[in-house]
Amino acid sequence: MQQELAAAAIRSAGRRLTPQRMLVLEAVGALGGHVPVERIAARVQEQAPQVDLATVYRTVALLSRLHLLNEVQVGGVSHYEATDPARRHGHMVCEHCSATFHLPPGYLDGLRSRLLTDTGFELHPEHVTLSGLCPECRADEQHSHSGHTHTGASSHSHPNPEA
C-alpha cells in the first residue's frame, strides 16, 4: 500500500508519525474518492473512539500541506482524497449542483509552465479546483431562462460524476 510512502514523507518532513495520523490516512484511503471531514472522523472514531475531532481537523490540514491528501472545496465544504503521485490531477466543481469531476492528469501543465514564465508563480495543479457549470446545469440554464435560476442542490441526478 501507499501508507508506507506517506509515513516516510511525514518523517522526512520532520513531523512525527502518530497512530492518529496513520488512522486518518488509512480512513481516507479506505473510503475512497472525495471524503468530507465528517466521514473521515466517523471512520477514525470507529477504530479509536478517543480521537478528538480537533485532531482530525489538524491532521487533514497537515497532510494536505504535505501533499499527502488533496483538498477539494465543494460548495464551501472541504473534502479530501488520497494523493496518487502517479495521477496528480485537479478538479472541476459545478457551482450549481456541486457535482465534482477530475481533470485529466497533465491537463494544466501548459498553464503551469506559462504561469511560471510569465509571473514566477508555481501552480500546484493538484490543489486547483476550477469553478463553473457542468454540462447538465448548463443545459438547464439555457432552457429555464425565464427570470431566475434555481439555487442550491439540483434536482437532476448526475449519473456518476466519479465522486
Add this chain to the structure above:
Amino acid sequence: MQQELAAAAIRSAGRRLTPQRMLVLEAVGALGGHVPVERIAARVQEQAPQVDLATVYRTVALLSRLHLLNEVQVGGVSHYEATDPARRHGHMVCEHCSATFHLPPGYLDGLRSRLLTDTGFELHPEHVTLSGLCPECRADEQHSHSGHTHTGASSHSHPNPEA
C-alpha cells in the same frame, strides 16, 4: 458608478432591491480590493448599526451567485471584490503566505474553450482561484531546504501584491 448596474441586475434576477443590499455593494466598492466579510460588515454597520451579520453573509452569497461580487478564498477565508465586467479575472493565492495576485483578464480563455470542447464544462474564469507558491516563497523553499517548511503567515513582507 457601477451601483446602478448592479441594482438593475438584482431586479432583473427577480430579487428585491433592499437598502441592506445596496449598503453591502457600496461597502465592497468603497473598501476596494479583496475584502473579508468582517470588514464589509463593519462598514455596513457603521452606516446602519441594526443590520445583522447573518444578513451580510446572506447578501454576499447572493451577490456572488449573481456575479456582482467575486469570491476569493484566501487560506480558507472568503474575501469579496466588486466585479468589473470589463476586467474579469481569476486569482492566484500563495499556499504559503496567502499573498493574492490577479490573473490578467483573458489569461484562462484558452483553457476555458479547451475544457468546453473536451468535457462540456463551462469554466467561469472570474471564480477561479489558482493555488501554488508565489515567487518569494518559492525562493525561500529552495534555500531553507533543510528538513521542514515554515508554515502559516510568512515572515517576509511582500511589497504590495495588489490586495
Add this chain to the structure above:
DNA sequence: TCTCTTATCGCAAGTATTCGCAGGAGCGTC
C-alpha cells in the same frame, strides 16, 4: 395611492471549525 403577496430581514439558537493549554508520547541521543 392602497392592497396583497412573499422575499427578505433581525433575532436567537444551532452547527462547524479553530484555539489555548497542560499532559502525554515520538524519536534522537547516550
Add this chain to the structure above:
DNA sequence: GACGCTCCTGCGAATACTTGCGATAAGAGA
C-alpha cells in the same frame, strides 16, 4: 534501554458561520 526535548493530542472554550422563524417591507397590480 532510559532520558529528555518538543511536537502532538485531548479537552474545554471561543469563534465563525448557518439556519429557522415570525415580523417587515419591496414591488406588482388595481
